[in-house]
Amino acid sequence: MDLKLPPLGEGVDSGSVVSILVKEGETIQKGQGIIELETGKAVAPVPASAAGKVTKLLVAVGDKISVGQPILSLEAGAAPAKPAAAKPAPAAAPRTSKPAPVQEETADDAPEAEEEEVSGPEPASSPTIRRMARELGIDLRKIRGTENGGRIVMADVRAYIERLQRLAAQPRSGGSASTPAKLAPEKIDFAKWGPIAKRPMTPLRKVIAQRMAESWNTVPRVTQFDEADITALNDLRKKHTDAYEKKGARLTLTSFALKIVAETLKKHPVFNTSIDLAGGEVIYKEYFHIGIAVDTEQGLIVPVLRDADKKDVLALSKDLNDIAVKTRDRKISLEELQGGTFTISNQGGIGGGHFTPIINLPETAILGLGRGAMKAVVRDGKIEPRLMLPMALSYDHRAIDGGAAARFMIDLVRGFETFDEKQLG
């Protein structure tokens, strides 16, 4: 049998092979990463959907592959058969946001935007075409047949796949903004001023570069600064550290931050949105999935902690540790990198004060935390040494106004300063 690229979700239907994690002849387990795939969103391993011995690799590093494309051939032999040979996942999750109709007025001569809703009987095609479509996971109803009676022939399928590839290659930023990446800067010979070393950008670096530039170029960003007095919170943390350790969790400032941010977001839902300019809508998410920026050897990765509002500090601490370890070991799945509604970037572990974080699209806000430091603070007319946490809230001014941000910040600071010990369980 062949292992194929499974549906990746969230409108991602192709990606580039960054590395191949298995060798021909190797026996692999179900769930083991077989390749690392770079999509517009991230670089993530693709898990094996079945166990067996790899008989042939069908992709190479650098290949652009689409959902349904075989990655490797497997001899299912040795492993005991699992019940019901891995049913294909229920066809890709429904997309929430419609892709922007590129330019409405030129819709006629532009290649037709992918029709989203398809229903009715399958159009005419030969058994060969139908089999191929099944294998590639293509819905033939999305293809316009060019022969008599709308019959789909190989050329139609090829044209459709080419179009999908073109769509996949376009940055999904919406709008027809010129792609700055294409402006090839003048090539400079740095070596003429001294010795240099050239290192290739890793695929992850390229993804980060592209996404940061996309955010920078599209989002009118404002960063709001403040400080929270976390003297009491830090005492609480110290007091409960041992108890948490016994329960197998590490109580960190980020655990608190997750809880406080989730609660503040509930009060200020506009910080938990995405905007759809083309559709003229702001999408309010009624779930609170918080992205956590994790510093890895390869670069920044942002796994998502689901339903932060529904978990207590203990559960959040455990989840946080789990995803951080998984991310550093590069075992995080693409699924776990998607669906975030707000991001926290805590540099406190490393050091530093305020910084201006870049918004993790398609979210509308991000909180940057620096290192808590002892400062002389005036309290009740006296100068006291207090542990102050630098906080920086970057927000998308298209969705959020300054007043809202200031109010958000005030509640956030209050959350840190008046954290109720009862919440630690």
Place this chain on the structure above:
Amino acid sequence: MDPIHTEIVVLGAGPGGYAAAFYAADLGKKVLLVEQDKKLGGVCLNRGCIPSKALLYAAKLISEARESAHRGITFGSPQIELDKLRAWKNSIVDKLSSGVSFLAKKRGVQVLTGRGYFEGSQSLRVETPEGQQFVTFDKAIVAVGSKAALPKAFDLGNPRVMTSTEALEIEEIPEDLLVIGGGYIGMELGSVYASLGSKVVVVEALPGILTGADPDLVRPIQKYAEKNFRELRFNTKVTQMSTKGKKIRTVTIGPDKVEKEEFYDRVLVSVGRVPRCGDLGLENTKVEQDERGFIKVNEKQETADPFIFAIGDIAGGVLLAHKASKEARVAVETIAGEESTSAGVIIPAVVFTDPELAWCGLTEGEAKSKGITVEVAKFPWGASGRALTYDRPDGLTKLVVDPETERVLGVGIVGHGAGELIAEGVLAIEMGATVRDLAESVHPHPTLSETLMESAEVYYGFSTHTYAPKKHE
């Protein structure tokens, strides 16, 4: 005997089972084929399609010889040596059956003779002549087929009451034969016995013969049968049956509600087929069955038990050999991890009466009952030169068309050789051909295949050999 482990075990070596076993072996699987009959090939080869077609061919020779009198060719009345006819028929069956065995051997498919019984979802006990053989397997494909139904009221324990199995053995040519059931088996075997000289009466509880097919396609068959059989009785039921010396006494009630007592030398019961689901040990698996005993499967031929697949007659639907063979491919491909499906596959149906009847895809009746808008184009064979040279103008070719896309959705043919002609219809539908595709594909002259092209031309109103008012541009 030591237990055997195999990747795939196939139960039943009919056209579904052996196709599955061979295909799985061709894909490199270790396959065990379990068949209780010493001869491989199942009903199709041993007690169905093949022997009946051999007899029908012989019968046709008799009727064609008789019909050639008006062409100035007469023969003496045929001398029929039943033993020789039976031996010839059996030689064909033997040749094909040993061919299947040979192909199994060539592929390294291990054949186990015996009755299989599921002990669990992944284990099987086979009662072989040498004793019990236990088998464990990764996946099983159940292809045990169906058998002729013999309702209790007709089961007199008298060999004069036959099902298709016994009728194909042609022990004698009965003077008077009653055929109960005007489906394809009754009509085919009725034709054989009629040609051999029996006076055949067909009783059918429904208002006509071959009720699954469109009436306009059945009409020529009915006409021919009315001429060659003693009688066709519709809306009629057999209410009593008993042995009376060397005869079978029957009582029938027709639409007039009057009981009619008759005596026949033999009776052929052809009232349908039932699944061979008994004594399979299915209760030891998670396999589910419908109320009639057919195994429930999805479009990948998966049963409710993740280790067990079912194909062919036992999986219900139309009981046809080629449907079983297609499902064999689907089951094996699914096991091999391929995306396979039997959904939407066009399964042609052929009735080997005289004349033959064949159809595929959507029938006119089905379109009507499902409320699908279709247009129908018909070409009567009276306008076909080739049909006239066969002296068989009693044919009709028709297309069932989606008027919007002009796609061919169904094809029905009645007439000489319809069974061979229908394959083009299957291809047309599977390829999503339009009526114009058929009209523009040149068909050789003079052949019966032209009737497909001409019926397509009828749709547009420019058929050369018939006149139909113009309907479509």
